[in-house]
Amino acid sequence: MMQAPLSPADRLGRGAVAAAGVLVYLFLYLPLVILVLFSFDTSTINGWPIAGWTLSWYQKIGLDDALLAALRNSLTVGLEAVSIAVVLGTLAALAIHRYRFPGREVFLFMATLPIVLPGVVTGIAMLLFFHFFNIDLSLTTVLIGHATFCIVVVLNNVLARLVRVPKELAEAAGDLGANALQTFWHVTLPSIRTAVLSGALLAFTLSFDEVVVTFFLTGRDNTLPMEIWGRLRIGFTPELNAIASLVIAVSVVLVIASQAALREQA
Amino acid sequence: MDVAQPTRLATPSSRRELPAILRALPLLSPSLLWLAVFYLVPLGILLLHSVWSTDTVNMVIVRQFTLSSYQSIATDPLFRDVALRTITMAVGVTLTDIVLAFPIAYLIAFRLGRLKTLAFMLVLVPLWSSYLIRAYAWKTILGLDGVLNSFLVAVHILSRPSPAFLYSNLAMFITFTHVWLPFMILPVYTALEKIPRSLLEAAGDLGAPGWRTFLHVVLPLSVPGIVAGAIATFSLTMGDYITPQLLGGPDSQLVGNVIASQFGVTFNWPLGAAFSAVVLVIVAVFLVLANRVGAAGTAR
Amino acid sequence: MSNVPVSIELRHVARHYGHVAAVNDVSLSVGRGEFLTLLGPSGCGKTTTLRLIAGFETPSSGEVLIEGRAVQHLPAYKRPVNTVFQNYALFPHMTVHDNVAFGLRMKRVPSDERRRRVSEALSMVRLEGMERRKPAQLSGGQQQRVALARALANRPSVLLLDEPLGALDLKLRRAMQIELRTLNREVGITFIYVTHDQEEALAMSDRIAVMSQGSVLQIGRAEEIYERPTSRFVADFIGETNLIAGRVVSVADGVAGVHLHGGQVMQAQAGGAGREAEVTVAVRPERIRFAGPGETTEGLEGIIAEAVYLGAAIQYVVQLPDGSSVTVRRPAGDEAPRAAGAAVRLTWDPRAATVLTS
Numbered sequence: 001m002m003q004a005p006l007s008p009a010d011r012l013g014r015g016a017v018a019a020a021g022v023l024v025y026l027f028l029y030l031p032l033v034i035l036v037l038f039s040f041d042t043s044t045i046n047g048w049p050i051a052g053w054t055l056s057w058y059q060k061i062g063l064d065d066a067l068l069a070a071l072r073n074s075l076t077v078g079l080e081a082v083s084i085a086v087v088l089g090t091l092a093a094l095a096i097h098r099y100r101f102p103g104r105e106v107f108l109f110m111a112t113l114p115i116v117l118p119g120v121v122t123g124i125a126m127l128l129f130f131h132f133f134n135i136d137l138s139l140t141t142v143l144i145g146h147a148t149f150c151i152v153v154v155l156n157n158v159l160a161r162l163v164r165v166p167k168e169l170a171e172a173a174g175d176l177g178a179n180a181l182q183t184f185w186h187v188t189l190p191s192i193r194t195a196v197l198s199g200a201l202l203a204f205t206l207s208f209d210e211v212v213v214t215f216f217l218t219g220r221d222n223t224l225p226m227e228i229w230g231r232l233r234i235g236f237t238p239e240l241n242a243i244a245s246l247v248i249a250v251s252v253v254l255v256i257a258s259q260a261a262l263r264e265q266a
Numbered sequence: 267m268d269v270a271q272p273t274r275l276a277t278p279s280s281r282r283e284l285p286a287i288l289r290a291l292p293l294l295s296p297s298l299l300w301l302a303v304f305y306l307v308p309l310g311i312l313l314l315h316s317v318w319s320t321d322t323v324n325m326v327i328v329r330q331f332t333l334s335s336y337q338s339i340a341t342d343p344l345f346r347d348v349a350l351r352t353i354t355m356a357v358g359v360t361l362t363d364i365v366l367a368f369p370i371a372y373l374i375a376f377r378l379g380r381l382k383t384l385a386f387m388l389v390l391v392p393l394w395s396s397y398l399i400r401a402y403a404w405k406t407i408l409g410l411d412g413v414l415n416s417f418l419v420a421v422h423i424l425s426r427p428s429p430a431f432l433y434s435n436l437a438m439f440i441t442f443t444h445v446w447l448p449f450m451i452l453p454v455y456t457a458l459e460k461i462p463r464s465l466l467e468a469a470g471d472l473g474a475p476g477w478r479t480f481l482h483v484v485l486p487l488s489v490p491g492i493v494a495g496a497i498a499t500f501s502l503t504m505g506d507y508i509t510p511q512l513l514g515g516p517d518s519q520l521v522g523n524v525i526a527s528q529f530g531v532t533f534n535w536p537l538g539a540a541f542s543a544v545v546l547v548i549v550a551v552f553l554v555l556a557n558r559v560g561a562a563g564t565a566r
Numbered sequence: 567m568s569n570v571p572v573s574i575e576l577r578h579v580a581r582h583y584g585h586v587a588a589v590n591d592v593s594l595s596v597g598r599g600e601f602l603t604l605l606g607p608s609g610c611g612k613t614t615t616l617r618l619i620a621g622f623e624t625p626s627s628g629e630v631l632i633e634g635r636a637v638q639h640l641p642a643y644k645r646p647v648n649t650v651f652q653n654y655a656l657f658p659h660m661t662v663h664d665n666v667a668f669g670l671r672m673k674r675v676p677s678d679e680r681r682r683r684v685s686e687a688l689s690m691v692r693l694e695g696m697e698r699r700k701p702a703q704l705s706g707g708q709q710q711r712v713a714l715a716r717a718l719a720n721r722p723s724v725l726l727l728d729e730p731l732g733a734l735d736l737k738l739r740r741a742m743q744i745e746l747r748t749l750n751r752e753v754g755i756t757f758i759y760v761t762h763d764q765e766e767a768l769a770m771s772d773r774i775a776v777m778s779q780g781s782v783l784q785i786g787r788a789e790e791i792y793e794r795p796t797s798r799f800v801a802d803f804i805g806e807t808n809l810i811a812g813r814v815v816s817v818a819d820g821v822a823g824v825h826l827h828g829g830q831v832m833q834a835q836a837g838g839a840g841r842e843a844e845v846t847v848a849v850r851p852e853r854i855r856f857a858g859p860g861e862t863t864e865g866l867e868g869i870i871a872e873a874v875y876l877g878a879a880i881q882y883v884v885q886l887p888d889g890s891s892v893t894v895r896r897p898a899g900d901e902a903p904r905a906a907g908a909a910v911r912l913t914w915d916p917r918a919a920t921v922l923t924s
Contacts, residue, residue: 005624005641010476018377020369027366028392028447031403034413038406047411088297095293099286107294110301116497118505118549120522121312121542122305124529128315128539129308148304151297205394211508216529225398232402232512241406244399251394255387464655467622470642471649472669472720482668486659 032248039241057242064239070227073139077223078207081146082154082200089154090196094188096155097162111156114149119212122149127216137219145217146210150203157199158192165191194262201258205251315539325533335540345524345541352521353548355435356503359442360450360496366443367450367495372484375458386455393448401509404441408432408513433515441509446502450495457491458484493560500556501549521545570597572634573724573756574619574647579628579638580780581614588614589625590780598723601750601757603767606777607803612760613728615777619758620726621645632724643672647724648717652732654709656701662688662712663697669720687719688712690749707738718749724756731766743770764804768792776800794835797924801848808854808892810847814839814921821916827888830866834919846922851881851895853918856904857911865911868892873906884910 006014042052061067092111096104114122126145130137169191173183211225218226224243231237316335319328339345374385392400407413408431415427431437461484469479507522514520521541528538574596581589589611596602604612617623618630621642630638637645648669656665666684675683688694691711701709710730717725727746731739747770750757761767767774768788775785776799784791784800795801798809812826814836822836824847834847857865871891872883880903882894892912904910 003624004470004622005639007475007641007644010641013476014377017369017372021373024366024370024447025388027444028389031400031407031444032392032395034407035399035403045411047413047416049416084300088300091293092297095290099290101285101287101290103287107298110306111297114301114305116501116549116553118501118522118545120505120507120525121546122308124525124538124542125308125312126304127529128311128535129304132311144304148301151300155297209394209396209398211398212505215526225396228396228398228402229508232398240402244396244402247399248391248395252391255390255394258390259383259387462653462655464651464653465657467620467642468649468651468655468657468716469668470622471620471647472716473643473672474668475641475643478672482671483657 035241036245036248038238039245041238041241044238057238058246060239061242061246066222067224067227067239067243070222070224073221074208074224077139077143077146078204080143081150081207082204084147085150085154085203086196086200089151089199090158090192092151093155093158093162093192094184096159111152114152115156123213123216126213130217137217139219139221139223141217141219142214142223145213146207149213150207153203153206154196154199157202158195161192161195162188197261198258201254201261205254312539312542315536316543317540318536320534320536322533327535335537336544338537339540339544348519348521348524349544349548351435351519352504355439355442355520356500358439359446359503360499362439362443363447363450363499364454364492364496366447367454371451371455371458371488371491374455375461389448389451389455393452397445398508400445401441401512404437404444405432405513408437408440432513433518434513435515435518437513437515438509438518438520441513442499442503442506445509446499449498449502450492453494453498454488454491457488457494461487489560493556496556497553500552504545504549570600572596573598573600573632574758575629575631575634576615576619577629577631579615579618579625579630581611581618581623582626587780589618591628592777592780592782593628594775594782594785596724596756596758598756599750599754601747601759601770601772603759603761603771603774604777605761605764605767605774605803607762609779610777611780612762612777614780616649616726616728616758616760619724620647620649646722647726648720648722649726649728650710650713650717650730652728652730654701654713656709656712656716658701660700661697662693662699662701662704665701665712666697666716666719668716673720683719684715687715690718690753691715691745706733707742710734710742714746718753718755722755724758727757727759729761731761739766746770768804776803778803793918794837794920795848795922796837796920798846798848798922801920801922805850806893807848807850809922810849810890810892812845812847814841814843814845817841822921824921826866827890830864832864832866832914832919833916834921835917837921837923839921839923843923847919848922849914849919851893852879854892854894854912854914855896856894856901857913861913865913866892867909867911870904870906870908870910873904875903884912 037050039057040053040055041050042054042056043050096108123145126141126148127137130141135141165188169187170183173187178186209225210223211229214223214226215229222230224247228240228243231240315327317331317333319330319332319334320326321328370385370389374382374389378385405412409415410427410429410432412432414431415424418424419427465483465487466479469483474482503520505522506520507526510518510520510523514523525538525541525545528534528541572595576592576594579589579592580587592611592615594602604615606612614623618625618638619632621637621640621644625638628638629636632645632647657668660668663681663684666687667680670680670683684697685694688696691714693708693711693715696704696708696712701712704712710733713730731742734742743766746757746759749755759767759770768791771788773785773787774791775782776791777783778799784796791800792804795804795807801807801809810826812824812832814822815825815831816823817836817840820836821833822839822845823831823833824845825831826847832847834849839845866886868884868886868891870882871885872881874881875898876895877898879895879897882896882904884892884894886892894912
């Protein structure tokens, strides 16, 4: 569509930026495309060209009990961590947004740490913590680790949205006779609903994908990334390509779902 | 310290107001307790371990104050090399990601109309696909039998597949750059999105061609996004041990795996804890510097 | 028009968005040093027209000429005009000095001269000494003046202003109107001003172009627009007006006799209407008076439905036999006020009423 007039230099600049953008996108997607391609490769070596096409690796996944158990564990931990995070994180965001209390800034700073500090530090700190109190490592310790950063993710997401909600809405509700609880339920909650959702979605994917911290907190039962990591250390098996492709497919679905959920609020 | 102030909601002034902290407490305490117990206390215990030592004979931790772990770190040249290599890698990856992130962030924020959401989702997909999987993918690309070698041999740039790509600092660098890139794109995009379009028109009105508008208006106003992305990429690289183990060579040890290895067979937990503390300090310094740059950029 | 050199010219300029024409075949020329206002309601195309001159939009057809040179394909940064934006568009990360100096930097003016010209521009808008402040530290009025200074520092031959006073309170707005007019007269820069406020337009402009739905309906000096509107829209948009329907029964010497549907034949400026044409007579409330007893038997008969005391004037609503009403405004001290229910005859000077065919 014709907008502002452009000089030839402008046009060149725009073309260059567009080309650069496309190249970076290609860079982002190259590994993903390769993985998906090779997941159908009959050859067990990830070499080019592709030897033949098969679905056998996908079928093998269905028979792989350890993998399926790990998947179940990841889903369980993810859902539980997100459940905890949604409740704790949303409540905390409301408290921070609504009240100015001593220590508010400190708490906010503390709430960025789990994201900002390297995962290895968090993982080790928690390992030492559990060891100190003689708590065995298990899926529960993994859950605690995941829930910690999930809370923070949801908190920051909801807080960012709360800041953008015009405060006149709550005032109008009060003016019309709603008490604090009613205002929250009828006015505040609907306006943050999608922030809670997108925070939850983001937290879930972070938990599902988590390796760095989980490594230190895992006991006997593996999450999916830990199971994959274990196999990678041993050697390559072609099912890994298939698992990887499935994970990519799930991410695509989640991304589309989250954008659809967000659009209704925008 | 903030003075307690009443809630923003309309409340009858006849009711005596509780101080804000008490009103906030019911909402805040679950998270506060959780983070205190499961995050702050562990960090404290980490610091505690860093000033303890290991009895390697009996495989037990000696809970007595000593600075021996820190001393080893300070004196051992190996640790210094590793730290330097890691910091260099982290800075390099950060700078590269800034450069790579801009075209996409700029396109999505300014140039794409109806394609905006699609382009944005295309950035999210790699972000939400497992990190482990993407690192592993580079292994397949860069390996001896991998796609890169096959391609280079096919176009006769190489006569034989080269082992130089995988298990090297280069492999780690490429992997890090790739894996953290979405973490840079998103904050930069958010910052660009906030720039009012009228500022760009004003710059043009005052005689600035496209690239000068970018230099003088867009770039300075995108600094907060760059800072946020830089903090992410730096911190992530500083603590990573997965990529070095998957794609690094024998000389490619990073701080992350040195730390991680203390918790394996070595069982030198105090040393690992001390190292973690050092990493914490490095990241904290970077955070302060980055925020200083960010503040300076907007205040200038 | 006088022989003033032409500064800006638009020749059959149009701007379409899909099927919608935001600007529809607009042609006008602006003399050097003139203060021209584009006046109209929201969506009439006045801002789009301004942006076409500034270079933020390309016309779908037609030419934009600045000092005789066709510039419609030139991007904004290559055009010798400067814009004052509605929301000021000050660069938040730069000081006032850097904001005002920006255009000079783009032209690579050396820093000493830059500093001088920034001072000069700031004193023109009476903001001396504010160089080191940041926009966020200024009030709305101050920000507006920085935006003005930023444009003026470049000594443009044409200044484009897009509703710059909209965000200011009334008193400040009036003060700024005077300042802008003074600037225009003293410095001799051509001003093209966009507003929807007709009082503002009448107060400040040399000429006004009234726009509606992408077209210029009428362009002329304030009195022309006010006294001799050429369309219902213009008559209605500027000031208050009575629009009375009727049919032309005679035309002589430029004066038409119009048989108003309300009853009588009244006279008005013909303006090119022919006999038997169905027209509207536009006459301002303050130009209508009550015919005294013993005066001509002509006059529109009616009954006063309402009389409102406005302080300086009394406003009457007079109902005509066919049910329609006419507003009459008389100065308060001049005559005895009349009460509701009184029967009156309305009359006016033919030169004060205009026949409108559209």
